[in-house]
Amino acid sequence: MTFRLRLSGQTRRRALRQYLLARAVNRGRALRPVADRTAQITKGDLLVFVTQRNERIRLPYFLEYYRKMGVAHFLFVDNDSSDGSRDYLADQPDVSLWQCKGSYKAARFGMDWIDRLLMRYGHGHWCLTVDPDEFLVYPHCDTRPLRALTDWLDRSGRVSFPAMLLDMYPHGGIEEQVYAEGDDPLQIARYFDAGSYTISKNDYFGNLWIQGGPRARAFFRDNPVAAPALNKIPLVKWHWRYAYVSSTHMLLPHQLNRVYDEDGGERISGCLLHAKFISTFTEKAAEELSRGQHYSNSQEYRAYHAGLAQGTQLWCPQSQEFRDWRQLDDLGLMSRGGWV
Amino acid sequence: MTAQVRLGVVLLCHADLQVAARMARIWADGGARVAIHVDARSDAGGMMQAFQGDDRVVFAPRRRCDWGRFNLVQATQDAAQALFDRWPDCTHVYLASGSCLPLRPISDMTAFLAADPDRDHIESVSAREAGWAKGGLHEERFTLFHPFDWQRRRRLFDRSVRLQRRLGLRRRLPAGVNPHLGSQWWCLTATTLRAILTDPRRAEFDRFFRHVWIPDESYFQTLARRHSARIESRSLTLAQFDHKGRPYLLYDDMASLLAESHCFVARKLWPGASGLLQQFPTRQVALTDPTPPRPDHVDRIIQRRAERRVTGRPGLHMQSRFPRKDAENGKTAGPYAVLQGFSDIFPGFEGWLAPRVAAQVHGHLFDPVQVQFADQAAFGPGAMSDSPALRDHDPQGFLTSLIRHSAQMQLFQFSARDNQALNWYMATDPNARMAVVTGAWLVPLIDSDMPFDDIRRIAAILQRAELDQLKVLQSNWVRARILRWELGDFLARPLDCLNAALHLVDPEAAPVTDLPVMRDLSGLAALLRRLRNSGLRPRLGGDLDISPPPAPSKGKPTDDD
Numbered sequence: 001m002t003f004r005l006r007l008s009g010q011t012r013r014r015a016l017r018q019y020l021l022a023r024a025v026n027r028g029r030a031l032r033p034v035a036d037r038t039a040q041i042t043k044g045d046l047l048v049f050v051t052q053r054n055e056r057i058r059l060p061y062f063l064e065y066y067r068k069m070g071v072a073h074f075l076f077v078d079n080d081s082s083d084g085s086r087d088y089l090a091d092q093p094d095v096s097l098w099q100c101k102g103s104y105k106a107a108r109f110g111m112d113w114i115d116r117l118l119m120r121y122g123h124g125h126w127c128l129t130v131d132p133d134e135f136l137v138y139p140h141c142d143t144r145p146l147r148a149l150t151d152w153l154d155r156s157g158r159v160s161f162p163a164m165l166l167d168m169y170p171h172g173g174i175e176e177q178v179y180a181e182g183d184d185p186l187q188i189a190r191y192f193d194a195g196s197y198t199i200s201k202n203d204y205f206g207n208l209w210i211q212g213g214p215r216a217r218a219f220f221r222d223n224p225v226a227a228p229a230l231n232k233i234p235l236v237k238w239h240w241r242y243a244y245v246s247s248t249h250m251l252l253p254h255q256l257n258r259v260y261d262e263d264g265g266e267r268i269s270g271c272l273l274h275a276k277f278i279s280t281f282t283e284k285a286a287e288e289l290s291r292g293q294h295y296s297n298s299q300e301y302r303a304y305h306a307g308l309a310q311g312t313q314l315w316c317p318q319s320q321e322f323r324d325w326r327q328l329d330d331l332g333l334m335s336r337g338g339w340v
Numbered sequence: 341m342t343a344q345v346r347l348g349v350v351l352l353c354h355a356d357l358q359v360a361a362r363m364a365r366i367w368a369d370g371g372a373r374v375a376i377h378v379d380a381r382s383d384a385g386g387m388m389q390a391f392q393g394d395d396r397v398v399f400a401p402r403r404r405c406d407w408g409r410f411n412l413v414q415a416t417q418d419a420a421q422a423l424f425d426r427w428p429d430c431t432h433v434y435l436a437s438g439s440c441l442p443l444r445p446i447s448d449m450t451a452f453l454a455a456d457p458d459r460d461h462i463e464s465v466s467a468r469e470a471g472w473a474k475g476g477l478h479e480e481r482f483t484l485f486h487p488f489d490w491q492r493r494r495r496l497f498d499r500s501v502r503l504q505r506r507l508g509l510r511r512r513l514p515a516g517v518n519p520h521l522g523s524q525w526w527c528l529t530a531t532t533l534r535a536i537l538t539d540p541r542r543a544e545f546d547r548f549f550r551h552v553w554i555p556d557e558s559y560f561q562t563l564a565r566r567h568s569a570r571i572e573s574r575s576l577t578l579a580q581f582d583h584k585g586r587p588y589l590l591y592d593d594m595a596s597l598l599a600e601s602h603c604f605v606a607r608k609l610w611p612g613a614s615g616l617l618q619q620f621p622t623r624q625v626a627l628t629d630p631t632p633p634r635p636d637h638v639d640r641i642i643q644r645r646a647e648r649r650v651t652g653r654p655g656l657h658m659q660s661r662f663p664r665k666d667a668e669n670g671k672t673a674g675p676y677a678v679l680q681g682f683s684d685i686f687p688g689f690e691g692w693l694a695p696r697v698a699a700q701v702h703g704h705l706f707d708p709v710q711v712q713f714a715d716q717a718a719f720g721p722g723a724m725s726d727s728p729a730l731r732d733h734d735p736q737g738f739l740t741s742l743i744r745h746s747a748q749m750q751l752f753q754f755s756a757r758d759n760q761a762l763n764w765y766m767a768t769d770p771n772a773r774m775a776v777v778t779g780a781w782l783v784p785l786i787d788s789d790m791p792f793d794d795i796r797r798i799a800a801i802l803q804r805a806e807l808d809q810l811k812v813l814q815s816n817w818v819r820a821r822i823l824r825w826e827l828g829d830f831l832a833r834p835l836d837c838l839n840a841a842l843h844l845v846d847p848e849a850a851p852v853t854d855l856p857v858m859r860d861l862s863g864l865a866a867l868l869r870r871l872r873n874s875g876l877r878p879r880l881g882g883d884l885d886i887s888p889p890p891a892p893s894k895g896k897p898t899d900d901d
Contacts, residue, residue: 143593148610155586164659195722195745198734199657208662211733217725224733231659260662264669266652269660318723331722332656332744338649340580340588340642 009204017252020115020243027107028116031077031098035090038073038121045072046146048128049117051110052078054287055132056085057280060182062132063092069136070145071128075121077113079104096121111244122238126150129234129248130272135186136163136234137325138270139336152339153268154237160251161235162259163270166192166333167213168322169277169314178279185275191319192273193217194331198224207231207250207257214277214314219303228300232272233259268337271328277314345450345457347372348430348530350419352412353438354379354405356611357387360438366621368396370446373430375423377415380404398426408490408554410546416556420533431457434527435560440577440607441590442621444629449576449604451628453527460532460568463522463575464561472521474585477501477553482519483510486553514541514548522561525577525607528568535567536560578603578635580642583650588642595619601638602631655740655771671769673744677751677845678772681780681827684755685834685858690714692856697846699749705742706735706758721746728759735761743771751845756781756805763812772820775841776813778806779827779881786863795867796874806880826882831861 007015041047048071052059063074078086078099089097100113107113114129126146128136138149138161153161168189170177177188197212208231216227232248236256243252250257261267281304289301320331328334349367351374353360360376364387367374373396378384380402391397400419405412420433432453442449453459465472467479477484484504488496513519528536539545545563549555564571578601580588587608590598592615598606599622609616652661654670663669677699683689694701694714702720703712711726713719718726722745724738725731731738739762743750754774766772781802785795813822823844830837834855842849868878 140591140593144591145612147612148589148591151610151612152589155589156584162659193723195741196724196730197658197741198730198737199659199662200734201662208659210659212730214723216730217719217723217727220730221725221727222729224727224730260660261652262662262664262667264652264663264667265650265661266648266656266658267660269658316719316723317717318719318721320723332653332658332661335648335658335660336645337660338582338646340582340645 013204013252013254016245017241017243020245020252021119021241023108024112024115024119024243027102027112028120030100030102030107031113031116032100034078034086034097034099035095037094037096038075040094041073041121041125043124045125046070046128046150047072047122047125048074048130049114049122050074050076050130050132051104051114052076052081052085052132053104054081054083054085054284056081056083056088057179057181058132058185059085059088061184062135063095065135066128067094069141070147075117077110077117079110109247111247115243118238118242118244119240123240125238126153127236127238129236129244133185133276134165134234134272134274136270136272137328137334138163139268139325139329139334139339141270141325149339150235150237156338158259158268159237159239160233160256160259161268161270162231162233163235163272164210164333165230165232165274166271166328167215167230167274167276167314168192169214169319171315171319173313174277174281175279185278186273186322188278189275190322191315192322194318194320194333197230202250204254205245205250205252205257206254207233208260209249214319215300215304218312218314219300219307233257234272235270266335266337268339269334270325271334273322344431345454346427346429346431347446347450347453348423348427348433349374350400350416350423350433350435351376351438352405352415352419352435353377353387354382356439357382357384359609359611359617361387361390362617363436363438363440363442364391364397366442367436367446368394370442370621371450372396372434372446373423373427374398375400375419375426377419378402379415398422406489406491408556410550410552410555410559412556413549413559416560417537421537424530424534424537430530432527432529433533434576434605435525436577436605437525437607439609439611440525440605441609441616442605443578443598444602444604445621445624447624448628451630452604452632455630458529458531459570459572460526460528460564461572461574461576462526462528462561462564464520464564464571464573465522467519467521467558473557474581474583476585478521479519480505481521481553481558482513484553485509485511485551487551490553511548511551514544516566517545517548517562518565519558520561520565521558522573523575523577523579524556525575525579525605526560526564527576528560528564532564532568536563539563539567574635576604576633578606578633578638579608580639580646582646588646590616592616597638597641601633601635603633603635603638655744657737657740670771671765672740672771675749675771675773676743677749678754678766678774679751679841679845680754680774681777681830682775682838682841683753684780684783685777685827685830686856687859689856690753693751696852697751697842697849699751699846700746702750702752704755704758705738705752706731706754706762708757708759712753732759732761735759736765739765749846756802756809760805760809763809767812767815767818767820767822770819773822773844774813774820775823775844777825777827777830777837778810779878780830781806782827782864782867782878782881783859783861786859786861786867792870792874796871796876799871799878800876803876803878803880810880826880828882834858 074095076097080101089095170189193213200209202209210231211227220227229249234248285301285304349372364374375398377400400422403415490497549559589610592613651669655673690701700714702714839851
């Protein structure tokens with residue numbers, strides 16, 4: 001006779017969250033500090049958390065972009081880089097760096113490490129968790145610093161801010177324009193899809209599941225279910241009891257995922273411009289494919305590899321050229337909500 | 341007429357004291373006398389030091405202030421008293437906070453006040469007429485007891501309100517008090533304010549307002565009605581509140597908007613808005629600027645922008661707007677047209693129609709094999725893919741996004757062969773205009789060279805699908821504009837029907853006089869007879885004039901579709 005334990009969703013989610021936290025502490029023991037400047041962090045500082053591997057060429061622009069936004073400190077996990085990015089990061093005055101030689105996959109694609117750092121250093125701060133190829137755009141970002149946004153979120157009683165991943169791509173082949181260190185990758189990959197997205201709601205975690213965009217139409221046109229998720233909640237006023245469940249797509253407790261309005265109104269949201277598809281991509285894809293360290297057996301990278309080998313272009317005549325946040329707001333990809 | 345105006349300012353501060361000190365200096369430099377109250381919980385050391393020996397500023401005894409409690413009123417009373425004690429010759433008192441930013445030179449304001457020196461500028465709206473407060477209680481602010489702090493003891497607050505409602509408790513208002521509400525920020529004449537402070541019944545009123553919710557928005561607003569005959573019920577401070585009653589913040593990018601408003605003071609300043617601090621108050625030009633405040637324009641702009649938080653944009657589904665069914669405030673962003681059956685009767689119908697209507701004419705967008713965008717394009721508006729798998733992953737998103745991302749009206753063909761997932765959605769959408777010829781799916785089957793068994797099977801499937809769709813189109817909940825003909829009626833007068841359909845889609849379209857090329861219908865009767873004889877009763881299409889007439893049915897009709 002089988003005995004099945006019936007637990008409420010609430011209990012199961014709590015158990016999962018506690019498991020994730022325990023796991024983060026356990027896996028986090030593998031983190032070795034290279035440069036620990038966390039003593040510089042003061043109350044109320046904005047923090048950025050990043051996992052990176054061999055992204056040396058992207059880092060200067062990345063750091064510059066977020067410094068201008070008003071980020072006070074960066075916390076990096078370096079997963080066994082070999083291109084000098086570790087030394088580069090260790091020399092930066094506002095970066096704390098940990099290295100980890102363990103498997104990216106076994107650490108839930110780096111989320112265990114990030115959860116550990118968030119738990120230790122993020123508590124009480126507004127924390128932004130991004131990749132080196134993701135650039136946050138939020139309402140009024142051309143005139144108001146990130147601090148203005150977090151102050152407003154604080155006043156409105158919000159603790160999480162959604163920013164959908166917006167895949168950017170160049171005109172023509174990905175290889176055509178070579179990316180050089182320090183360049184703005186969004187000058188090369190400056191096109192995006194305005195309206196090719198699909199949305200469904202995940203009732204268990206309470207988050208929206210957004211898919212689509214250029215990757216779905218170029219690489220997953222016959223298997224949309226497998227297309228990568230684009231919904232993200234990268235900016236959170238962290239509490240040590242919170243945990244990211246799957247990348248930054250969803251969080252626990254699940255109330256943090258309720259960043260959308262169901263009564264017809266619009267809440268505030270931003271976009272993460274994803275400048276993945278530039279000249280560095282092909283090499284990266286080949287390497288990642290051989291390492292097999294990515295989600296669901298690197299299915300995504302295999303699809304890219306096959307697609308790009310056939311000369312697939314992401315650009316199409318209906319692609320839009322990126323201008324500024326107002327354009328994204330008008331298109332309904334993000335919303336300023338009630339932030340006048 | 342101008343009179344001498346000596347302005348006194350009561351400045352309430354609790355956070356961001358550096359900014360508040362800057363504001364105090366602006367007021368003092370502009371010639372006003374300032375009484376500062378700093379929340380007892382803030383560290384006021386720096387601020388007191390900054391104004392040491394400054395005889396234009398006086399500090400009121402400090403109290404702890406909580407949002408929405410009576411101690412905020414007491415702080416104001418104390419500070420006003422301190423102001424009068426030190427400068428008995430004040431003629432006007434302005435109540436501002438440390439985050440209220442003077443936009444124009446203080447001398448402009450004194451000149452404005454001097455033009456009508458007996459007027460009290462205080463927003464004061466009768467609480468009996470609903471509508472001033474946004475969110476929360478209204479008249480019950482006065483008629484119930486509110487002993488608990490709303491911000492810190494929310495639960496107790498709500499319970500106490502519920503309990504009092506259930507018990508039918510109602511406070512008795514002090515005699516002669518007619519409750520009024522209004523903006524917390526006012527400018528009263530010294531006469532009125534003194535009368536309020538020295539009212540012989542003040543103890544009684546204070547006792548009453550101690551348990552009123554958010555008394556800072558009602559104490560002076562109510563009592564000013566007792567003591568003042570000349571109330572200008574509009575605050576001189578520009579303040580806007582969102583749908584939850586929280587004030588909007590001011591940022592650097594609003595500078596031009598604020599300058600255009602010609603208001604004297606605006607709130608609430610975001611402490612990091614250094615650009616605004618540099619720009620305002622505007623420099624004194626040679627003469628005082630007599631322009632009165634014109635807040636309406638700013639009010640409207642801010643309200644319009646803020647509306648989006650509450651109602652959102654129709655037809656938009658995105659990461660921060662995912663309305664539940666029937667809360668969409670508009671299922672789609674604009675009108676669109678669905679033509680069903682026409683492309684079955686007229687091959688090449690899309691090409692014929694495109695130049696005749698002001699709309700983008702697509703083929704069968706919900707076709708199971710390929711999304712047929714106009715001109716056989718591989719990508720639709722907004723870079724949508726022509727992959728049916730992607731479309732069927734979220735058909736509703738496909739339709740709403742198609743309409744949202746195209747400037748032109750969208751028109752597409754539909755049939756029983758297509759994905760039927762959106763039948764309810766379109767039928768209940770007031771933006772949909774549908775022209776339907778039922779049974780038209782029969783027509784392409786006439787010339788089909790498939791084996792008859794397959795034709796019969798397909799006919800049964802399509803008939804079932806269209807009957808299900810008809811149930812939707814005939815329901816009580818239909819909001820779409822629908823024209824519907826049976827195939828027989830349509831064929832009897834095709835030109836009239838086609839013109840009616842065109843008129844529905846595009847009322848401006850010129851009536852057509854020629855028909856597009858029609859399929860050869862000569863085999864229709866034979867097909868119908870064969871279907872019927874094979875046991876499938878054709879229930880759609882209407883009177884198709886089939887000869888020989890059907891034999892009278894006896895007993896149970898065969899109907900296995």
